[in-house]
Amino acid sequence: xxxxxxxxxxxxxxxxxxxxxxxxxxxxxxxxxxxxxxxxxxxxxxxxxxxxxxxxxxxxxxxxxxxxxxxxxxxxxxxxxxxxxxxxxxxxxxxxxxxxxxxxxxxxxxxxxxxxxxxxxxxxxxxxxxxxxxxxxxxxxxxxxxxxxxxxxxxxxxxxxxxxxxxxxxxxxxxxxxxxxxxxxxxxxxxxxxxxxxxxxxxxxxxxxxxxxxxxxxxxxxxxxxxxxxxxxxxxxxxxxxxxxxxxxxxxxxxxxxxxxxxxxxxxxxxxxxxxxxxxxxxxxxxxxxxxxxxxxxxxxxxxxxxxxxxxxxxxxxxxxxxxxxxxxxxxxxxxxxxxxxxxxxxxxxxxxxxxxxxxxxxxxxxxxxxxxxxxxxxxxxxxxxxxxxxxxxxxxxxxxxxxxxxxxxxxxxxxxxxxxxxxxxxxxxxxxxxxxxxxxxxxxxxxxxxxxxxxxxxxxxxxxxxxxxxxxxxxxxxxxxxxxxxxxxxxxxxxxxxxxxxxxxxxxxxxxxxxxxxxxxxxxxxxxxxxxxxxxxxxxxxxxxxxxxxxxxxxxxxxxxxxxxxxxxxxxxxxxxxxxxxxxxxxxxxxxxxxxxxxxxxxxxxxxxxxxxxxxxxxxxxxxxxxxxxxxxxxxxxxxxxxxxxxxxxxxxxxxxxxxxxxxxx
Numbered sequence: 001x002x003x004x005x006x007x008x009x010x011x012x013x014x015x016x017x018x019x020x021x022x023x024x025x026x027x028x029x030x031x032x033x034x035x036x037x038x039x040x041x042x043x044x045x046x047x048x049x050x051x052x053x054x055x056x057x058x059x060x061x062x063x064x065x066x067x068x069x070x071x072x073x074x075x076x077x078x079x080x081x082x083x084x085x086x087x088x089x090x091x092x093x094x095x096x097x098x099x100x101x102x103x104x105x106x107x108x109x110x111x112x113x114x115x116x117x118x119x120x121x122x123x124x125x126x127x128x129x130x131x132x133x134x135x136x137x138x139x140x141x142x143x144x145x146x147x148x149x150x151x152x153x154x155x156x157x158x159x160x161x162x163x164x165x166x167x168x169x170x171x172x173x174x175x176x177x178x179x180x181x182x183x184x185x186x187x188x189x190x191x192x193x194x195x196x197x198x199x200x201x202x203x204x205x206x207x208x209x210x211x212x213x214x215x216x217x218x219x220x221x222x223x224x225x226x227x228x229x230x231x232x233x234x235x236x237x238x239x240x241x242x243x244x245x246x247x248x249x250x251x252x253x254x255x256x257x258x259x260x261x262x263x264x265x266x267x268x269x270x271x272x273x274x275x276x277x278x279x280x281x282x283x284x285x286x287x288x289x290x291x292x293x294x295x296x297x298x299x300x301x302x303x304x305x306x307x308x309x310x311x312x313x314x315x316x317x318x319x320x321x322x323x324x325x326x327x328x329x330x331x332x333x334x335x336x337x338x339x340x341x342x343x344x345x346x347x348x349x350x351x352x353x354x355x356x357x358x359x360x361x362x363x364x365x366x367x368x369x370x371x372x373x374x375x376x377x378x379x380x381x382x383x384x385x386x387x388x389x390x391x392x393x394x395x396x397x398x399x400x401x402x403x404x405x406x407x408x409x410x411x412x413x414x415x416x417x418x419x420x421x422x423x424x425x426x427x428x429x430x431x432x433x434x435x436x437x438x439x440x441x442x443x444x445x446x447x448x449x450x451x452x453x454x455x456x457x458x459x460x461x462x463x464x465x466x467x468x469x470x471x472x473x474x475x476x477x478x479x480x481x482x483x484x485x486x487x488x489x490x491x492x493x494x495x496x497x498x499x500x501x502x503x504x505x506x507x508x509x510x511x512x513x514x515x516x517x518x519x520x521x522x523x524x525x526x527x528x529x530x531x532x533x534x535x536x537x538x539x540x541x542x543x544x545x546x547x548x549x550x551x552x553x554x555x556x557x558x559x560x561x562x563x564x565x566x567x568x569x570x571x572x573x574x575x576x577x578x579x580x581x582x583x584x585x586x587x588x589x590x591x592x593x594x595x596x597x598x599x600x601x602x603x604x605x606x607x608x609x610x611x612x613x614x615x616x617x618x619x620x621x622x623x624x625x626x627x628x629x630x631x632x633x634x635x636x637x638x639x640x641x642x643x644x645x646x647x648x649x650x651x652x653x654x655x656x657x658x659x660x661x662x663x664x665x666x667x
Contacts, residue, residue: 293335394439
């Protein structure tokens with residue numbers, strides 16, 4: 001979301017009060033909300049066309065844009081995923097997406113369109129900067145960087161695809177009422193081998209942990225910031241901070257910590273070194289999985305030079321600390337310049353991603369055999385067999401990422417890698433191999449295209465006996481997700497390793513898996529963290545890394561898909577157990593623990609574990625209902641135990657607040 005479309009579409013992350021045609025109450029049917037959004041988008045489109053062609057700002061145009069400017073939050077639209085926005089926020093984003101994209105598509109594609117001439121790029125930039133300024137989206141520096149980076153790709157896609165604004169916005173905001181598009185090119189079906197019967201029950205029988213298990217260490221979402229400066233401003237207006245204004249900030253509560261910062265800041269190099277050194281001393285890793293996002297969140301100031309330098313520096317550090325080990329990496333959405341953009345083959349060099357694939361192969365070739373070169377250069381994915389009977393498949397999961405604009409060029413561009421994935425699994429099955437799958441973006445993420453996720457999940461179901469583990473990153477949460485067949489049988493578990501960066505409001509962490517040496521099933525995992533507050537009090541000492549928790553000790557020894565599916569039932573029926581899971585999910589970070597996790601937060605965390613295709617939520621809804629019932633029962637029991645004291649406390653507190661407020665007003 002941190003690219004040019006943010007400037008046009010992801011404008012509003014707060015209340016849209018009194019906008020013409022915008023409802024006051026957003027608790028409406030999705031069809032009604034979508035229809036109202038269409039109506040408002042049409043008006044905004046016409047007003048902007050009038051202003052663009054005549055330079056005249058009508059009263060209606062002024063009122064509308066001024067209200068939009070007052071309604072949004074600069075930081076949230078760049079730091080939150082679209083599915084995390086409230087309904088009122090989604091309504092305004094959807095409205096802007098439909099109107100602004102329609103304006104640009106018409107102007108670019110029509111023969112006499114204003115953006116069909118030699119000066120089109122300059123005109124588009126002027127308009128985009130006007131939108132940025134008029135609606136107060138971000139600082140001029142951020143907006144200009146994003147516009148300059150993304151404009152060439154957007155113009156090419158608009159000129160060389162048949163995507164309309166309705167379908168575009170439906171795909172961009174797939175998990176919302178905005179999803180009304182029905183482009184048949186975006187609803188394909190993968191060819192999947194059907195020679196094996198569908199599972200008739202959830203997959204069980206995973207071996208228990210033993211002393212013979214091998215250890216696999218996972219480092220994900222490193223997000224190293226080469227410009228991190230202790231003492232600098234950690235509360236800046238931009239999407240990422242902790243780089244500037246040290247002279248005025250050092251020694252204040254707004255200053256960045258020495259070992260990282262809970263706020264919108266990425267990882268200093270010393271913290272990355274500390275993590276690898278601790279793992280090398282603590283764990284006898286057999287392999288290392290690095291599941292993407294090495295580059296920082298300074299998305300308006302990336303470059304090929306900066307990104308490649310960081311990628312190589314991180315890669316070299318792995319080799320330095322673990323000279324005898326193989327590292328198996330996959331690509332995150334932050335690796336390319338511009339951010340999120342992974343082009344298909346055959347597009348012009350100036351907007352092609354092949355430079356990234358070439359660079360990554362050069363970095364990765366010290367760990368990977370030469371036969372991986374072809375697919376890495378083709379699309380950033382590969383397969384390798386570290387030992388007989390064991391295979392790793394590393395996918396470029398950005399094929400499903402709805403923030404990847406190349407998804408809007410052609411939905412069919414995303415079929416080849418998935419078909420290769422299927423065919424590689426089929427060959428592994430025939431060879432009697434067990435497989436681990438590495439992919440950065442969890443398939444159930446709200447920004448993972450549901451059609452891609454659906455077909456990916458079909459592959460997981462078909463080869464559930466072959467796949468022993470799935471490993472993700474991206475969410476910065478220490479979490480898991482259960483894959484289900486169409487009939488509701490648990491077929492696989494995707495393990496998410498959290499994030500080494502503290503961005504945002506988490507403690508740095510890495511994960512260690514115990515893996516059966518015969519079946520390669522995950523039998524347990526352990527998460528190591530350091531407390532950021534404590535570490536920053538002692539800048540002259542190494543952070544105190546410690547074992548935050550052991551999964552089997554805290555939850556269950558049965559890590560099979562059936563066992564984890566059963567654990568989700570326990571989460572729903574036992575709120576205290578669910579709260580424990582949530583605490584570890586946010587790496588026991590003080591800001592999150594202080595904020596707490598109420599009913600909706602707990603339900604959202606539980607649903608995240610039960611959804612691997614974002615528009616298939618049956619299991620989620622079942623668990624949510626049970627969790628709410630358990631929470632209701634818990635509250636009733638507490639009231640009975642208090643004997644009415646709780647109600648009296650609320651009443652007393654309310655009376656006290658009334659008294660205090662009246663005293664403040666009187667003064």
